[in-house]
Amino acid sequence: MDHVLCGLAANPALPLELIDRLIAVADADIAESLAERADLRPEQAVALAARVGKAAERLARRGLLTAADIDPVLLPDAALALLGEGRGHAEWAWRFAADPDPERREKLAACAELPAALQEMLAADTDVRVVSELARWTTADVAARLAGHRHAEVRRAVAANESTPSHVLAALVAGEGLPPAELCLVCDGTGTPSRPGASCAGSHESTVRETAESALGNPATPAEAVARFSADASVVPRFGLAARPDLPPEAAARLAKDPVPGVRAELAANLAIDEALIRVLAADPCTDVRRGVARNPRVPIDVLSDLAGSVKIGPTLLPRIATASSREVGELSRSSNPAVRMLLAERRDLPAAIRDGLANDPDAKVVKSVAPHPGLSETRLRTMVVRHGAQVVARVAANPDASPGLLEELAAHDPRVPKALREIARHRNARRAALLACLTDARARTVAAGHPCLPPSVVVGLLSDDDWQVVEAAAANPSLPRTVMAESVPGAGVGGSVT
Structure with missing residues (x-):
């Protein structure tokens, strides 16, 4: 890899002529940087795609290549990228649906707004990966039909699709109202690699559980359908349930007593829990749980103030601090607890009087938090350092x-x-x-x-640094002299005109 050329490819001051010359010698690494340039012209994008086919997909997604610029046979990934954004030719979709490469059919299945007949063709594909990808992104009616697919992996994908009707998701969670699955990735005999821990003793148990977990993380799944997981023996669904914004109160109360601290911590940060439960979790013996309460946007200010001294938060703006009213901001700024003042000091929209007051705080951690606040005078900044x-x-x-x-x-x-x-x-x-x-x-x-x-002379010297990251950064520096840029690009003569 030529790190100087990779850096030059990202240099915003690279002259037009040198972009052309760089395209002519680009490899995959150089092309990756060139494809991200904000000033790349359409004709240069076409030339770059012809030089390095792998760059075509990114160029297509950026809108620098159109359907007229792409041959789907030569640049299939770029063609599929345009299809995914609704900018490809309709006939390409039919071509890829019959492509012998299942990975291309799988990418096609993820495209939105495919014709109904084409979706039916993909739904009948012999490769379960293709059907699963369709199930993950398809419309509600197709997802509802695929929920009864004979392969459990397809059902797992349906459970993750947010367009799947709620009653279908409920059926997938309960395992009722649908014909039993006949196959899974463990037992289908195709040699498809299974996920770690996958097992099947005839009932496809690991995939069935993963299906329920997928539905658990799907906001379209009815809360009542997943509430029963609050008492599940497996910790994974309890984690998922604890984070749901529509968590029923009775399930939340049960999870607040969960033996796994991580589940309680997830629950503690959930907007769905009420003030009474927040106060219960604020007294939890586990620090991570109390930290979760501190990050909850609904935590009462008095609870947060109590937590500030016992939970290490770090230099971060807590949601409740960010939404504190003017009255609350004033009260927090006058707190006797420096940890509370530190949390407030992370806000960057404080009134000038409060900001300046915190800048003069006797506690270093408060001053550290307010120091990056815009609007502080140079005198105050210098005083902070002196103190x-x-x-x-x-x-x-x-x-x-x-x-x-x-x-x-x-x-x-x-x-x-x-x-x-x-x-x-x-x-x-x-x-x-x-x-x-x-x-x-x-x-x-x-x-x-x-x-x-x-200084340009220093930048030039860094082009021969032992650290390749320094070399690339220096080559991408707009202060690099243009004559040096020209000398660095093969085919660009030293004496040539660079504008």
Whole structure:
């Protein structure tokens, strides 16, 4: 792999002529980057697809290739991609329905709005993977008919289809009202690889259970049909049930006593549970359960405040904090518990007075949380560093309003703060001195190599770096001199005109 050429393929400043030259020598890796370019012209997309067929599918999905540009025989994946988006020729679908390659028929089966006659053809396919894929994405009436398919794998796919009628999903969960399945992937004798743990003693038990689990995760399945899983012996369906937004109260109450902490934690974050159950779970001995309560958008503020001191949340904006009213925001900002003030400080839309008050907080973890908040003055940002030192340097460096001068000081901070260098390396205001400091850190080096404010001479030097990621980042840097770009692309003469 030529990492310089791969980087150049993604360089937004690459001249038109060099894009053409790069297409002419592209391999699969270079083509992958070229196919993502925002400035790729339709004629260049056609040329790239002709050069590297694997790029055609991505180009088609991006709208850079049309049906007129594609021969379905030469570029089947691109043709199938267009069919999937409703932009392919109708006759292609019939061609692929009779294709000897089952993978292509399977991709076709996932396409939306196929003609009814074509769906019937795919439903009768001899390969169960094709029929299963159709069952996963087809319309309600076809899904209802495939629910009685002789192969259990097809029924499992029907159970995951959100278009499947609710009464059919209920029947699949209960295993009633449908003829017994005759085959599954374990016993069908086709040699189809089974999923880990798959078993069949004649009743296709693993696939039947997976079918119920698929229906459990399907929002179209009636809540009453899956509520019985709250007492199921297997933990997997209890996990799925605990996350359902339409969870019945009686099932929720049962799951709140589940012996598996993970199930209770899943339940604790569920919007479906009421305040009484939230308060019960907030007293759970398991930290993960209490953390789930803290992440519940409906948790009462007083409960969340109590949890703040006993559950490590980290630098994240909790849903309930994000929706706190003006009155609640004021109360949280005055909390005697610094952990509560820290949670509030993660909001980026705080009133200026509250934001500035938190910036002056005596507790470092509160200041760390508020430091990236836009609108903070440079004086306040510098004061944070003076008061709290290395504890807040990285988060101050992440502030979008940090000036070039401040970033340079943070990059030179003693003791050195590697996380700050990584923030500076991607900061829009970083300039030469700060970026050169970032190059001394192994993880920040790759990001800094692509920063447009890095001096061109330094960027050129990084093209021979020992780390291939640094090389690609430097080659993709728009500050790379165009003469160097030209010299790097085979066939583009050094003395040639590059515009």
